[in-house]
Amino acid sequence: MIVLGIETSCDETGIALYDTEQGLLAHELYSQIKLHADYGGVVPELASRDHIRKILPLIEQTLTSAQLTKQDLDGIAYTAGPGLVGALMVGASVAQGLAMALSIPVLGVHHMEGHLLAPMLEDTTPNFPFVALLVSGGHTQLVRVAGLGEYELLGESVDDAVGEAFDKTAKLLGLPYPGGPHLAKLAQQGDASAYRFARPMCDRPGLDFSFSGLKTQVLNTWQASAQTEQDKANIAAAFQAAAVDTLRIKCQRALQQTGLTRLVMAGGVSANQLLREKMQQLCAKRNWQVFYPCPEFCTDNGAMIAYVGAQRLLRGEHSGPVIDVKARWALSVI
Numbered sequence: 001m002i003v004l005g006i007e008t009s010c011d012e013t014g015i016a017l018y019d020t021e022q023g024l025l026a027h028e029l030y031s032q033i034k035l036h037a038d039y040g041g042v043v044p045e046l047a048s049r050d051h052i053r054k055i056l057p058l059i060e061q062t063l064t065s066a067q068l069t070k071q072d073l074d075g076i077a078y079t080a081g082p083g084l085v086g087a088l089m090v091g092a093s094v095a096q097g098l099a100m101a102l103s104i105p106v107l108g109v110h111h112m113e114g115h116l117l118a119p120m121l122e123d124t125t126p127n128f129p130f131v132a133l134l135v136s137g138g139h140t141q142l143v144r145v146a147g148l149g150e151y152e153l154l155g156e157s158v159d160d161a162v163g164e165a166f167d168k169t170a171k172l173l174g175l176p177y178p179g180g181p182h183l184a185k186l187a188q189q190g191d192a193s194a195y196r197f198a199r200p201m202c203d204r205p206g207l208d209f210s211f212s213g214l215k216t217q218v219l220n221t222w223q224a225s226a227q228t229e230q231d232k233a234n235i236a237a238a239f240q241a242a243a244v245d246t247l248r249i250k251c252q253r254a255l256q257q258t259g260l261t262r263l264v265m266a267g268g269v270s271a272n273q274l275l276r277e278k279m280q281q282l283c284a285k286r287n288w289q290v291f292y293p294c295p296e297f298c299t300d301n302g303a304m305i306a307y308v309g310a311q312r313l314l315r316g317e318h319s320g321p322v323i324d325v326k327a328r329w330a331l332s333v334i
Helices: 033-037 044-065 085-102 111-116 162-172 179-187 212-224 229-258 273-285 302-314
Strands: 002-007 012-019 023-031 075-081 106-110 130-135 140-147 150-156 262-266 289-291
Touching (some): 002 302, 075 111, 106 111, 111 262, 111 302, 130 229, 162 179, 162 212, 162 229, 212 229, 229 273
Parallel strands (some): 130 262
Antiparallel strands (some): 012 023, 130 140
């Protein structure tokens, strides 16, 4: 089965072709970072309009790369939520229209399920069950994964997601948009021991997260400092260390509580090098395994949507000829 995957949940247009026998055939990605940089964040209306401009050329480009035509498609999967409604509507409309024209099944996919299963695109993949850490600009969640569609939420952020905390901290330090990667790069020049920031909610039972207080602590520290370039680098390093350490502590707790030995990390923040190093050290020490996608599949992409869509279409699932997108959509109810 050859499935076309369409991702338009926010500010990246991702298109991919996945074959259930051969794997990933081709994928293309267009990022709107430059479009939104002047505004310091994503402007929903601009995002939707840019998806409209890019989606059809990218589909044609992906088909050409795979040496296929639309008539070779057996199904289409698109991101149905969560995300920006206008952006989601673009992908959903194109997917439904193509599926109707080609008389093939179409399926709306949960964006975070795509991230959750993105490591399945790699050569070495985790077996079920496992604990998944989903870390992105909008989500910080720990999930017990028993199989496709079998998800139990173990813990989540009660305020800012960790990716959001990275971006907001970068912004208050005067770093360019998008801030998270710039902060991680700056942290390499800093001394994480120069400041000691809290590891939020790690001194109490449970698997929930909180990062808003950490962000406030960083702001107060920055305002009280001499605000030199070295101060900025040291604060970036100390913040990153605190955030990563918090994630490490909670992941260790989740694995111990569930009795599982496999950890999956996914979402944009899973590309963070310090996070990967700390999780590898943790898992090596306890004889656990850790899995994550390659960096290009950590951020939003069409490949993860095509993969999840293919697995669900194989089970006979499909959406009706109705455009139904969701700005909010709990992973536990899909």
